[in-house]
Amino acid sequence: MLEIEQFLHWQRAIGRSQNTVRSYARHLSQFYRWLAARGIVWDELDFRQLCDFVAVLTAGLPPLPSRCGGRAPGTVKAVSAAVREFYEFHRVEGRGPQDLVLTRNPSKLPRRAHSFLAHLEHRRPREVSRLARPDRQSAETVQVIDFETDFAKLLAAASTTRDRLLLSAQYDLGLRVGQALGLRHGDLNPMRRQVMIRRRDDNANGALSKQKTQFIVEAPRRFFDLYAAYLLGEIAHVDSDYVFVNLSRPPVGGPMTYSNAYQLIERIGAAAGIDDLNPHMLRHTHATALAKAGWTAAEIAARLGQSHSASADVYIHLASDDLAEKLRTTEHLVWREPQQYRLKGDGDGAR
Incomplete structure (x- = not known):
């Protein structure tokens, strides 16, 4: 058309x-x-x-x-x-x-309350x-998996080390699928356990990092253990700069595509009993795990390569149990025990 x-x-x-x-x-x-x-x-x-x-x-x-x-x-x-x-x-x-x-x-829509710093905002x-429902925020939030419990099931359901490494890139590093598929071997530094995320417009598979600036992600040991096993095993004789490549479908050794990655993740999820699993769900779970561990929005945003701390809000999913536990551990700081004050002259008798 x-x-x-x-x-x-x-x-x-x-x-x-x-x-x-x-x-x-x-x-x-x-x-x-x-x-x-x-x-x-x-x-x-x-x-x-x-x-x-x-x-x-x-x-x-x-x-x-x-x-x-x-x-x-x-x-x-x-x-x-x-x-x-x-x-x-x-x-x-x-x-x-x-x-x-x-x-x-918007001037004809119902007025909203001004924010506390409305006079400082650039309005x-x-x-x-007109297709959006007025005065309603979308109730949908991206589902997250049950952290290590579900992730262990996913690793067990994956049939290749490459697939486990791809899962780790999204769950352990919080990468977008485009960032993972665009990785080159030169972007990985096993000695420092760091992964450099670069935006490249010439990737053969069309993979693209949404962030225009490059940034470094610190990687846990599990990711590089999987990478070492992948290098020495499934791609030992593959000549390609790309980390994630086709192992059996043609062209063998060619970079994995978006559609292949999405189908693969969904298939692994189904085998593990996690319906409708997608790459972004793993990224959301990563950010939520950081929030549960006490990371601030600014720290999570930096980890994900976001420029502004508010950008991380959409990735943070805290259950009511999390908030209840937070209250239990901090209520002594918020609501201090009232000090007992002795009125001047108490016990001194009338004069």
């Missing part, structure tokens, strides 16, 4: 990662499947029809059935955002339905998607 190719070309031109472009392409394919089933031409769509699409997508109805009977809010939000950007791009270019308005004026009017 020419209109989709034009949009995806623009996404690449503005520096979106290959993974993001693939996601947009996948989301738009779902939208176009619905358009074809309804007999609607893309540039004649109206807002009512678009709302019908979102309803079908959410419920998992034909022609967009879902295995679970419905889709999570985060999935619906991602697909809706892709469709909105697609139409906004073509509207600016003078194509598509010019009267299809997908954003609304700028921001367009709000």
